[in-house]
Structures are given as structure tokens and as C-alpha cells.
Amino acid sequence: MLELVNLHKTFMPGTANEVRALQGVSLTIQPGTFAVLIGSNGSGKSTLLNAVAGSFAPDAGTIRLNGCDLTRLPEHRRAARIGRVFQNPFAGTAAEMSIAENLALAMHRGKHRSLRPALTRNARTQMADRIRELKMDLENRLDNPIGTLSGGQRQALTLLMATWTRPDLLLLDEHTAALDPKSAAKVTALTQSIVQREKLTTLMVTHSMQQAVDMSDRIIMMHRGAIVQDYRDEHKQRIRIPDLMAAFDRLARRELFDESVADLLKSQYA
């Protein structure tokens, strides 16, 4: 279970470029839930995921995973329990190392990194078996540098790596947004099958309303660093794409209204 309590994060505080990226986010996600995070650009979705992964420490608030306080733990110490796929398909793998070496690193996530050979025959067999399931013809290319693969192939492997040791939490940040439609569909299907099979607690950011409605148990909408909508259980079951669009529209209209009121006030008092 992931528990976020009153998270705050301000970038470049006290400067003209100050951004209040998280303004008191509280959220509890039950084990096995597939939660999707939506919201306009700059609403703080990635910042929230980065805070949970440990890319930076929040200014205030608490992050707990299965009852264990992670708030002050550095990113690499959280990695044992959190799997992560980035938006950039090249970010999640070491380009100059082989497919097998990349996978070996993931198989040992959270374990002691010993002075034993990383690529045993046993490990290779396991890798080949898992990679065959991807149906990407990669099982015979284990020793090729991963940098020679396409973005879609690399993202599929990153997903495999992120989930290999069955993490307590899977974080996906628009991990199909940078792919061509065909690869995106393939990675989406792979995501669904892995998450369902392993019953992973997942927090996924997406721009695709279709994905949000189809894949999730719960849809959370963010706006200006805060959660503004939370569709869950029966409510989520009834949600369709037009409902989400309408929610976006309402936010946009409120924004417009706020700004016109601000202009009015300015013209009256300036």
C-alpha cells in the first residue's frame, strides 16, 4: 500500500521562476490497484512520481510504502521496492551494455552485488525465456548492445527490468508517449499483462484518456500541484472518455474565469 501524506514541493523557491509543483498531495493506493494519473502539462504528475521514486526529497509530507517510511531514503535505496519506467525510452537502460548485462542488473535489484560472474548460464536461460514472451526476436541477441535496439524494444525491456523482482510499486511516467503507435500499443499490452499477472500496485501517468479508462481501477486527476478528481470503485466503472473531457473543460473554464476576474480587479485597483 502506498500512502502519501500532504506532500509539498517548490522548485527554485524565492526566485522569479518559483514553481509550486506539489501543493499538499495526499493519496492512498491499496495493494494491487492500477491507478492512473492524468492532468494537463505542468500539473505536477511527473513531480509526484519523482518524489515517490526519490529523485528529490519533498519539502514537506510523508511517503510510506507498505507501512515503511521512505521519505528520507535516497533513490537507489528505494529501488529495491519500486520499479520504474521513464518517458524517455533510452533512460531506463545502459546503452553500451548488452541486453543480458542490463537484465542481469535488474535481476539483482535490491540484492547484494557480489563478486560472482553476472552472466551465468542459468541466468541466460531465464532471460531468454522471459524475452521470448515479448515476441520481438531478441532472445538470440542477448549479447548485442542494448543501444542498437529501437525505442519500443528498449521500453519493453525496461518494463521487463522494472518488474523482474516483483516490486511493491510500479511507476510508469508516460512510458508509451515517445513511441510510434505500433510500439506504443505493444508496450501498453505488455504493461497490462505483466501488471495483471503479478498483481502489481501501479501508478501510471498517461496523456491517453483511452488508456486511462481501459487499463485502470482508479483515475486521479491533478491540476496545479493538487489532486482535483479521484474516480474509484463503482464511480470509475461508469466513467467514459467524454466524462473525463468534461472534467478537463470545467477546470479550463474555472481557470479562464479566475484570470478574467484577476484582470478585472487589476484594472479597477491599478
Next chain:
Amino acid sequence: MSLVLGAFTMGLILSLLSLGTLISFRMIRFTDITVDGSITLGASVAAVCIMRGWNPWAATGLAMLAGACAGAVTGLLHTRFRIQELLSGILVMTALYSINLRIMGRSNIPLMNSASISSGTEKLLNRSGNPFEKWNLAGWEVPLPDIANLACAAVVCLIVAFLLTRFLRTHFGTGLRAAGNNPQMARAQGINPETMIILSLALANGLVALSGALLAQYQGFADVQMGIGMMVWGLASIIIGEALISRVGIGLTICGTILGTILFRLLIAIALRWGLQPNDLKLVTAFFVFAALVLPHGLAALKKRTHRGERHA
């Protein structure tokens, strides 16, 4: 023949320096100038210990340890105190200049008649029944100490290359390479790239100091100036090695680096024979590295420009 043998021995000794540079520059991607100080550190520690009657192997081991400490300090300056990587190395290199003078007590220690790691081999060869001072090697008369030096350098180099290859293929070594290749990915896989930087620099400078210790014993002296430009020599050797064997696996990369260093020493020996001034050596080396770094980009840019020209035409 003696010239070739000398270039080979020197190449083997300096390939340890190149392997150190390979770890810092290519694996963990840290431009580490500590090298210029730690090679002298290795030489001075070994020289002083041997002068005091230590076993040459023990002296060499201690030199290696000293180099590893110097590398770790550079790593700590960069990771803990957030000093730029180049500046961290410059600070340690500068400090090492004084430290090396302190260790030696003066700027130069001669080791001409002292024991060295090849003394044992020399005795062994002497005892093996050959009564002559020289050995007949394919029709060439070769002084016995030269053979002993070459054999020792080759053995040390082979052992280091073997262990290093094994190490870089372990779980830990794979993590180290990932930390250099993609720190963000390393963190997501539970590796702390900063720890890896410190350990890599310790390992790299340990090898560099080992190279320095062997160099002092081979040349017969340790000098406080001997480290100047050594990092660039290491780079040049790596680049030649990569041209010889394109990088595809750890084993081949390490072989390439060793071969590159030997070839580089041979080229230098030949160039000096042809009348290259020893004083110009570092200028030539620097220019070579510059060309090797810039040429590929330069060619690519040139290609792009001609393409654009075609379109406009």
C-alpha cells in the same frame, strides 16, 4: 633488438596506467587528472620502501594502496563536496606533488643497484644453467636483465588484465559500468553511482600507482616530475587500442588497451630513432589525442556541410 625489447617492456608497464585510465575515462566517465600525481606517488612510495630494504613486491603493493587512496580522495571531493570532477583531480594532483616530495625527501631517488621485482627472475635465469651474461634470442644477443624485466612486466600485466576482466563481468563490476554508462538507470536499479565513482577512481589510481612503481624499478629512479602528461599518454594508448580493436566486450577492450599502449611505445621509440626531440614528445602526444578526439566529429561535420552544399546547388 634491445630497443624493441625496451619498448615492449615499457609498453607493458604503462599499459597498467592505460587500464587505470580506461576505468576512469571510459567506464565511469570521469576525466581524472589525479593520474599525473598518482603515478609519481606509486614510484616514490616503491622507491623509498625499496631503498629501506623492503621486499620489492611488498613495496609495489604498498604503492598500489597509496594510489588507491589518492583516487578515493578525488572521488570523495567530487561526490561528497560537489567539486567539479576536473578540479577535484587537479586539487589532489597538486597536493600529491608536495606529498611525493615529502615521501622521497628530495626530488629524485636513484634505484640503480637496488633490488627490483625482476631480481628474483634474473637469479632464476642465471641459475638455469646459462653461464653467459647475454641470451641468444633469435640471433640477437640480449642482456639477461632485459629479459627478466620483460618477463616480470608481462606476468604482472597478464594477471592484472585477467583479474580486471573477471571483475568487470561480476555483479559488482556490471553495476560499476552501468553507473558510468547511465547513472539514472543505475539508480533505478538500486546502484549508488557516487559510491561507484569513488571505488572506480580508487581502482583506477591503484593501477596507475602500480604502473608507477614498476616504472621506477625499471628505469632505475623515481622523479617528482615523472607524472607530467601521463594521463594524456594513457588516453592516447586507449584511442590507439580502440582503433586496433573496436569496442565490443570487456575482454577485447582490455586486450586492445594493452596492445594500444605497446604499439604507442613502439611508435615513440621509432620516432625518437628518426630524430624526434624527446622534449617535443608531449606536444606530439597532445596533438595526437586532440586529432583523435576531434577528427571523427570534424569528418561528420564536413560530411553534413557537403550534403547541405549539394542541396543548395
